[in-house]
Amino acid sequence: MGKIIVAMYLTLDGVMEEPSWTAPYWDDEIAKFQLDLLFSSDALLLGRVTYEGFAAAWPSAEDEEGFAERINKLPKYVVSTSLKRTEWNARLITSNVAQEVAKLKKTGQRLLVYGSAELIETLLRHDLIDELHLMTFPLVLGEGKRLFKENADQKMFNLQNVRSTDSGVLIASYAPDK
Template structure:
């Protein structure tokens, strides 16, 4: 059976969108965590908005650690009801995406979700998330899109591991109680 991991940057007040605020807290520990996480998965699972942003940025990005190369080469699945086609090594999932994700997991694929808050809510609702990796930044933004919408279905999680970086980012990995 495959595994679906959600990886998310979040502020102390739960904001997750437009993460330009992460730059001030970026360090080698956080970079290594992200690199290890990306290389330990087989494919990305993205919502349309995240896909659009990534596809506009990553194809021309370069770095010395191989993160950009991996972002460009890793297969991607994009969940969208509005996109007509994808590029950037991506496959569109536009019908019965819950069933398609279940099928992908049954094939043994390790899927990594970045961004895509609405998709994450649905994945949690259908008990498809196996791990939740939250990188909590010591910052309050006061407004912005929250990681979880009001009214999300209650779900208990257990802490698997946690550590903090020298810049104060708390990295906590959770698994749902099943």
């Protein structure tokens, strides 16, 4: 059985959108954590907004660590009801999201989810998340899109690992309490 792995940047007040605020805290520990997640994954699972942002940025990106090359080569599954087509090695999922993702898990793939709060809510509601990696940055933005809405379903998770980086970012890894 495959796994659904969520990796998310958050502020102390739970904001997750447009993470340009991560730059002052970025360090080698975060980069290694992200590289390890990406290189241990078989495909990306993305919502439309994240897909569009990534597809605009990554194809022309270059780096010495191989992150750009890897993210560009990985297959992508994009959940959207409004997109009509995808590029960048992506396949569109337009309906029955939980069923389609469950089928993908049965193929044994490790699917990495970046961003995509609404997709994450759907995955949580259907108990499809196997790993949740939250990178909490030491700042409060006061406004912005939150990872979980106020009426999100209650789900219990068990802490698997936590560490802090030299820049003060907490990397906490959780597994669902099933």
